Amino acid sequence: MDECLQDVIRCDLCETPVPPKHCEPCHLHLCEACVENHLSDQFKDHYIVPFKQRGSIPKCLYHSTNICIILCKDCNVPICKICSSFGEHVQHKKEDILKATAEKKELIRKDLRELEKFIYPRYQEAAKSIPVQRADVNKRSQNLTTALDKQGKAIHTEIYTIIQGMKSEIDDMDAQHIAAIDQHEVAINKTSTKIIKVILDLKRLLDTSDVCLVSEYTSRTEAFRSFPAQFQVTSLPTFTPQEINRADSATDWFSVRTSHHIPSKNAL
Numbered sequence: 310m311d312e313c314l315q316d317v318i319r320c321d322l323c324e325t326p327v328p329p330k331h332c333e334p335c336h337l338h339l340c341e342a343c344v345e346n347h348l349s350d351q352f353k354d355h356y357i358v359p360f361k362q363r364g365s366i367p368k369c370l371y372h373s374t375n376i377c378i379i380l381c382k383d384c385n386v387p388i389c390k391i392c393s394s395f396g397e398h399v400q401h402k403k404e405d406i407l408k409a410t411a412e413k414k415e416l417i418r419k420d421l422r423e424l425e426k427f428i429y430p431r432y433q434e435a436a437k438s439i440p441v442q443r444a445d446v447n448k449r450s451q452n453l454t455t456a457l458d459k460q461g462k463a464i465h466t467e468i469y470t471i472i473q474g475m476k477s478e479i480d481d482m483d484a485q486h487i488a489a490i491d492q493h494e495v496a497i498n499k500t501s502t503k504i505i506k507v508i509l510d511l512k513r514l515l516d517t518s519d520v521c522l523v524s525e526y527t528s529r530t531e532a533f534r535s536f537p538a539q540f541q542v543t544s545l546p547t548f549t550p551q552e553i554n555r556a557d558s559a560t561d562w563f564s565v566r567t568s569h570h571i572p573s574k575n576a577l
């Protein structure tokens with residue numbers, strides 16, 4: 310019980326327990342009531358800090374008896390009273406170290422809050438959306454490929470149909486032409502047979518001495534002079550293969566165009 314009481318920290322001047330202040334240069338625990346009293350001793354430099362911050366004020370490297378109660382704002386270093394009044398820091402902006410520390414802590418809290426609440430979450434969101442973006446690109450290119458394949462098949466079918474149509478037109482036309490040539494052949498053969506018969510008749514007449522038969526002869530050659538109308542080919546189908554122009558036709562068939570900007574490797 311006695312040890313417990315001894316462990317309680319007390320004001321070094323009036324023994325009040327749990328003193329809230331501390332004079333750094335004097336190494337004294339002080340209660341609120343004694344602070345003013347202590348400061349009235351003007352033979353010494355005092356510097357009162359909250360009890361929690363006791364021992365946190367650094368000693369001056371150049372003036373070992375002094376503590377750095379001032380922050381040089383231009384150099385961002387703690388300095389002592391002597392350093393503040395002489396030398397390089399004289400013209401610099403300065404502030405009480407406790408006040409400056411409190412301000413810095415506030416700035417740190419503000420930065421921490423902003424980083425935790427706003428900045429970091431945005432990076433997390435961005436990181437989360439990366440796989441989604443990647444999947445989107447894959448899906449889009451898959452869709453395009455599928456659409457291209459489909460269009461390619463449709464074009465193949467269309468071309469096949471057109472070629473088949475043209476072929477059957479050619480077949481029809483050829484069939485008509487062959488039929489006409491067949492007719493012509495029949496007519497020529499028929500007339501040829503008649504002509505052979507007439508030639509034989511005429512030869513026989515020349516050989517005969519029968520005056521009556523010769524007298525009865527009338528010329529039938531006129532009938533053979535008009536040659537049977539030959540089949541006239543008026544419109545034979547023609548076909549001139551066109552050179553396939555890759556730049557025009559292919560892109561007209563495939564109206565899939567890329568609209569986004571991917572830096573071209575062939576920009577030269």
Ligand SMILES: [Zn+2]
Pocket residue numbers: 320321322323324325339340341342343
């Ligand atoms: Zn006291």
Ligand SMILES: [Zn+2]
Pocket residue numbers: 332333334335336337347353354355356
């Ligand atoms: Zn003091």
Ligand SMILES: [Zn+2]
Pocket residue numbers: 369370371372375388389390391392393
């Ligand atoms: Zn100093």
Ligand SMILES: [Zn+2]
Pocket residue numbers: 381382383384385397398401
């Ligand atoms: Zn300075």
